[in-house]
Amino acid sequence: MVGTIEKDQLVKLTNCRFFPNDEELDDVSSDEDNNDEPATLQMPAGTILAVFEVDPYLSCSKSSCNNTKLITLKEENHYYMFCKHCTGRYNGSSANTFLRVIVLLEGEEMSKKVTIFAPQYKKIMQSRGLDATIVFDKEEMLQRIMKVIPVEIRYTLINNTVKDIVLKRTNLN
Numbered sequence: 428m429v430g431t432i433e434k435d436q437l438v439k440l441t442n443c444r445f446f447p448n449d450e451e452l453d454d455v456s457s458d459e460d461n462n463d464e465p466a467t468l469q470m471p472a473g474t475i476l477a478v479f480e481v482d483p484y485l486s487c488s489k490s491s492c493n494n495t496k497l498i499t500l501k502e503e504n505h506y507y508m509f510c511k512h513c514t515g516r517y518n519g520s521s522a523n524t525f526l527r528v529i530v531l532l533e534g535e536e537m538s539k540k541v542t543i544f545a546p547q548y549k550k551i552m553q554s555r556g557l558d559a560t561i562v563f564d565k566e567e568m569l570q571r572i573m574k575v576i577p578v579e580i581r582y583t584l585i586n587n588t589v590k591d592i593v594l595k596r597t598n599l600n
């Protein structure tokens with residue numbers, strides 16, 4: 428009989444825990460800026476398993492150009508950098524340092540090559556407390572990325588580009 432009473436009490440306590448009170452609801456709605464788990468549960472989870480290509484480059488600093496890669500052109504004996512998007516001419520010091528990494532992402536129902544750009548790369552490195560700067564040395568950049576792989580993430584994917592990334596808590600250990 429004592430055992431039955433204890434079981435009833437346990438059920439009541441368990442039920443209580445599943446009713447969100449006002450405080451908990453507030454937490455969920457105000458969660459957008461801090462990348463906490465509850466706000467990101469809708470994002471699919473996956474693991475970055477391999478790196479195919481690492482490409483550090485200078486990109487156009489105009490915000491409307493969305494970090495278009497600058498190309499180097501030669502005019503007589505003079506080199507300059509050119510943006511295909513805005514057709515502007517730039518020198519290195521006025522450009523952004525940017526990065527494109529092609530990785531193998533394995534999700535629950537798919538495994539495919541996707542592209543990660545500088546902001547997402549920095550997020551991954553910072554989550555491990557590693558140097559997130561970009562240097563113009565592909566071999567060096569590859570070695571840095573290999574240190575964190577495999578890495579579990581939650582992500583949003585648009586046209587095979589990882590647009591947003593959240594590191595799972597297990598990576599913080």
Ligand SMILES: [Zn+2]
Nearest residue numbers: 487492510513
């Ligand atoms: Zn441009």
